[in-house]
Amino acid sequence: MTALASLSIAARATLDMHSLNNEGGEGNQIQTRMVDIVGPDGRMYNVNAISGDMFKHIQSEHFFALARDGKLPLCAGCQRFDANRINADAAWLGKHANTSDRDMMEDLLRTCAVDDASGILITAGKRSLPRKSVVEFGWVVGIPTQVASDAYFHVKYASERDQSTRETDAKARQDAGSNLGQAIFHRPASSGVYAIVCHLELGRIGYNEISQTYAIDQQERQRRARALIQSVLHTFVEINGAMRTTQLPHLVGLEGAITSSSHGAIPAPLISPLIGGSQDPRAYRSQLGQIAQALAPAGEVQMGEFGNLAEFAVAMRQFVDTAEPAQLTAR
Secondary structure, eight states: EHHHHHHHHEEEEEEEEOOOOOEEEEEEEEEEEEEEOOTTTEEEEEEEEEEEHHHHHHHHHHHHHHHTTTTTTOOHHTTOOOOOOOGGGHHHHHHHTOOOOOHHHHHHHOOOHHHHHHOOOEOOOGGEEEOOOSSEEEEEEEEEEEEEHHHHEEEEEHHHHHHHOOOOOOHHOTTOOOOSEEEEEEEEEEEEEEEEEEEGGGGGTTTTTTTEEEEOOOHHHHHHHHHHHHHHHHHHHOOOOOOTTTOOOEEEEEEEEEEEEESSSSOOOOOOOOTTTTTTTTTHHHHHHHHHHHHHHTTTEEEEESHHHHHHHHHHHHHHHHEEEEEOOOO
């Protein structure tokens, strides 16, 4: 078994012709999501990006599927994959109407693996009781000078252009709420190299930070930890998002590093793959190795590198098969 307090992933992914995350639409033009970042040369760049919310939702959906398949406990809201999660479980909330925050959090951790791992803010009954997520994602950001976005012309083709069709088209143009007839629109697509950061606090699985104790036993913690790691692997294997029906992303490259810590007081180091830009693509991995050695000369922090999706899958599968979530000490 491998004791794991935390796990971090820093990677560069090459995605071609995707449109996973957009700002919305203006007229017949879909606007792709762009952000401003500081490049390694200190200059500002406007690059395509996919929000961390998108990747967190992808991971949560995979975790839900694994939890349901593995018969992990789920609240009534999460059984329906309701975005409100345990806040949509009226029976559970009613049972805890007069319960202390400490005891309510204790039962939440026992009741639902998704709320334990993904986090939740309970607001019912004028409460404000937070459960911080165990998994964290940053923005997936294009490397300056290595990413480009463009818009492409599309048309919804009407196969029969008889008189009745033309009349229908005319009526459709008058009726803004309809979706009939022929229409033209512009759809974006982006290609490039993207920086990805992800962090898992495996030592916090099942941990009640109010009582400073674990609400579930070690066997249940292990089941949740392994499902969580596997859900992150599935997130990279199947990158969900917008417009996949006709713009399924081409993931043609994935390289990076995985760091892990076996001691709760020592974090698994994580730095941005934006470091080095296009000039020195291995700079962030070199720095990660030095940081891991500086943090824990005795070997409590480990680092492994991968050069493609297959190597990443093999490394993550090993964690899935052997991970044992470390025990945190009371603070």
